[in-house]
Amino acid sequence: MKINRSIHNIVFVFTLLCLVVSCERGLSEDVQFATFPKNGDIFIDAPVSLTDEFFVSFDPAGGANPDGFGTDNNEAFQGTTSIRVDVPAPNDPAGGFIGGIFLDRGDGRDLTGFDALTFWAKGSTTATVGLVGFGTDFDQNKFAVTRENIQLSTDWRKYTVPIPDASKLVQEKGMFIFSAGTNSTNGFGFTFWIDELRFENLGTVAQPRPRIFDGQDIVQQAFTGTTLNVSGLSQIFNIADGSNVEVSPAPAYFNFESSNLDVAIVNESGEIQIIGEGTATITAQLNGVAAQGSMELTSVGSFNFAPTPTQSPESVVSLFSDAYTDIPVSRYNSFFEPFQTTLGGVLPIGNQSIISYTNLNFVGIVFNDVIFPAEAVSPVNATNLNTLHIDINVQEALQAGDRLLLQLTNYGSTETVGSYLINGSELQQDAWVSFDIPLSSFSGLSDRSRIGLLLFNSEDGPASPTISNIFVDNIYFY
Amino acid sequence: MKLKRNTKEMRVCSVFGVSLLSFLFFTSCNTDETQTVATFDNLVLEDNFDIDGQINRDIWNFDIGDGAAQGIPGWGNNELQYYTDRPENATTENGYLLITAQQEDFNGAQYTSARLQTKNKFQQLYGRFEARIRLPYGQGYWPAFWLLGDDSDGSIWPRIGEIDIMENVGDEPTTIFGTVHGPGYSGAESISKSYTLQNTRVDTEFHIYGIEWGPNYINYYIDDVLYNQITPEDVPGEWVFNDRPFYIILNVAVGGNLPGPPNAETEFPQTMLVDYVRVYQR
Structure with missing residues (x-):
């Protein structure tokens, strides 16, 4: 169609084309008629x-x-x-x-x-x-x-x-x-x-831009035997009036792909199953257009979960555990400004979750009505409870002098703080250690009727953190 | 040099004239001596951009910069781009000319693009000028295929005349417009008409944009639709399109008075693809 000597030539060629196409359509035996009504x-x-x-x-x-x-x-x-x-x-x-x-x-x-x-x-x-x-x-x-x-x-x-x-x-x-x-x-x-x-059929719905993971390129650790979901699915179109319109398509519109089928497989529902050790990148296409966003997963094997708690639920007030119903907590990472460096928080692994803290100096689990009034929740009345349980798994090599100070704060008529020191020698790298700490061992915690903050502090002096990376799980009073 | 246009309704008689011409167009199968359109069938310029990575310098010049060197910073319209002749902004590939607007800091500008023109290399009075083009989309894009009159006699714009064969603003992906500028009818007072495509867009399909220009008339068409005719009766000033040759310009501007600046949703880079440029004489 590169030679258009004049406009009526175009018309002529188009007409001819239509005729030819019509003929082929009439004669073809490959025509498949839709089984279902095409009424829009x-x-x-x-x-x-x-x-x-x-x-x-x-x-x-x-x-x-x-x-x-x-x-x-x-x-x-x-x-x-x-x-x-x-x-x-x-x-x-x-x-x-x-x-x-x-x-x-x-x-x-x-x-x-x-x-x-x-x-x-x-x-x-x-x-x-x-x-x-x-x-x-x-x-x-x-x-x-x-x-x-x-x-x-x-x-x-x-x-x-x-x-x-x-x-x-x-x-x-x-x-x-x-x-x-x-x-x-x-x-x-x-x-x-x-x-x-x-x-x-408008003919003006154009410029499709599909996205997965909200268009972000995510790098994430994963564990064999667990399942993740492709999230943040969207697609933006430009329509006839020049505006961009965003829709949320179901996963079945996307073709998902894993770069390493020995590590991860992804089905048409966007469920990613981690099946082996190694690295795999999950990407997607929608109608032939590559989606913005990806997830690079690295599996180091199966996740070693903490031992399942054995206390009966009636005797437990749980801050964080898959074994119990947790009380309302406003923050699992306090993000105290300006001196806290700790990142991380709740980390889903398969259908369970743990807490992962990285770059730790200190961090709080906040469950009170004082520090962040906009997210107030009720503190814990632990007057009739006597023990704090916590499982800790250190994600780095332990060194002499490593320490982790646990502090509970009671928001009574005056704030009182009780402290309990865990020495590095009591912890293990890549293994869970369970602690059942009598509340009476939190020195200084006289009133236990309004406990609303659990602080983890690895510093052995100002701005001098020791342990930087930990997993914690099953944090509950009983 | 192009300035903001406003759309002026054609007079009733002109509309009738167009309808009549369209009628002739679509009903006649043979060239009819009495027609005043579609009679330019002598091909005098053709660039199909068939050599990869090589723009034919026997035909095309590059305008470089932000217009300051030409005495019109922002190219007279507060445009935001810096024009270059780098392959990042203009090249040929797979039989297309690619003019690409980039978002980058470059010589004090936030955007780069390209503007090709044929001044002193190809200039012609009258004829049929057409190009097959696919445009970019999004707020702030301002692509154009247009003609300027030769100024070697010392005349200055708008006395030299300007024929905008096709312009588009990127936030109107179904609409193009054709315009003439001359003395007494330039910039905001220019004579213009827009055409809105049905069931297709300028950024998803190639369309043929053209004019057929003869003594005392300029006919505008897109694909097989003649959508406007401008004659001396339509302009409120001197008709300056009978007395000098014009040269061709292809460019993608970014921002400026007409489209406004890009916004957060505007995608960069984007490319105007030109399949061919052809000029015919009688």
Whole structure:
């Protein structure tokens, strides 16, 4: 097509091309007809081939209000009728938010010829609708796509939810999903209308930029036998009005890849199984476009968890343990400014978790209503408890002079601090050591009725830390 | 040198004229002597950019810098880029000319790009000028394919005339516009018309942008759509498009009065791809 001597030549060639293509299409025996309807209309002036329920609410037991949904013959962008949604106040006895899905009446539709879900909407006020999308069928939700926080106008406006990869949607039942509350209106209910809801082939949904792990390149230690998830899935498109639209596609739209199948395998749900020692990098593509973001995993073998606690749950007040229900804690890493250097915090490993501290000088586990008032939680009344349990695993070679001072602070009418010193000789590298420390051994801790801080301090003098890297687990009073 | 344009509605008679011309266009299969369009079929310039890594210097000059040396810092529009002739900003590859805008600190500018022109190498009065181009996208991009009149007689802009065959601002990925500037109708007063594509975009597909320019008319087209005709009746000043040859310019500006600066969502680098540039005479 490089020789276009004049414009009517172009027209001629195009016409010829069309003719030729048409002929081939008519004669080909390879044509496969779609098994499912290709109708993109969902609601025009009435629901189009949807189930009798039309609107399938989220579970009212979860707070969804099923009463605020209907149609409105007095409002329409085009035609006679629109969908009307009355968003309830949070304290509405029938449910504090509204949302649900529309399902195809049949076995699903072939949406491969479309590139976006579009609709017109209008609000009684300039509120935000928390979520719209498609692909949720209350079954597998395999190809769910959502767009968050669309801003309504008090006049009709068109909204676009791009389809990440329409070739996946050969039989889709989830035609529409929405969810709306009153976060944007200070708890005041409002109404919005939706009209001309359909899948369209716009031809202007472009510049796809998929992301995994929120576009970050993550480097992480992993342990054989555990499972991680590919998180932070998104895709940004540029649409006809020049704006960028971000959607959250389900994992099944992505093709995930592991660079080393002896170390990690990743399935279509984005679950990464660590199966051997070594390093593997997880990457992804969406419809042929490489996703920004990756995870480089290094497995040094199976994780050696601390011994499972044996105290009965009734006698335990747990700060951090997978064996018990923990009390509310505001911070597992205090990030005290300006002198704390300690990084880290809770580290999930498989379906369990530990606490990992790195670059330790001192760090607190904060569970009081004094230090950070904005995150106040109740301190522990340990008047009738007599022991603190903690498991410690040092992640470096131990040296002479290493020490770890544990301090408990009681926030009574005056603050009192009790201290207990663990010498390096009592700890081991890469092995768990369990301590059951009588609270009476925390010298200086006279009042135990409002204990709200556990501090780990490895310094043997100002700005002179000893042990820098530790795991801790199973921290509880009993 | 291009200045901000405003869109001016064509007069009713011109709209009718275009419709009539379009009608002739699409219905006639043979060249008709009475047509005033599509009669430029003598190819006089063609660059298909077919040699990798080599821009043909027999055709193209580079404008270098931020315009300060030319006496128009920011190229007259407060543009933000520094033009270079480095391969990072302009090269040929796989049969395309690539003009790439980069975000980088360079000689005091935050962006670099390229501007190629044919001054004193290829200049022509009248004819059909067209190029097949795919554009970048995003707030702040301002790509253009345009003509400036020869100034060797000492005349200065806008007396020399300017014919913008295609301009686009990157935050409007379906819309291009064609404009003329002359004395009494330059910058914000220029005569312009935009065209919005349906079901396609300027940054995902190649489109053919062109003019057919003869005595007292300039016809603008995109692909197979003639979307505007400008004649002396349409300009509120002297018609300066009958008296001197014009040269071709291809560039990607960044920022400036018309598109505004890039924002956090603007992707860099991005490239304008030119498949070919062709010029015909009668």
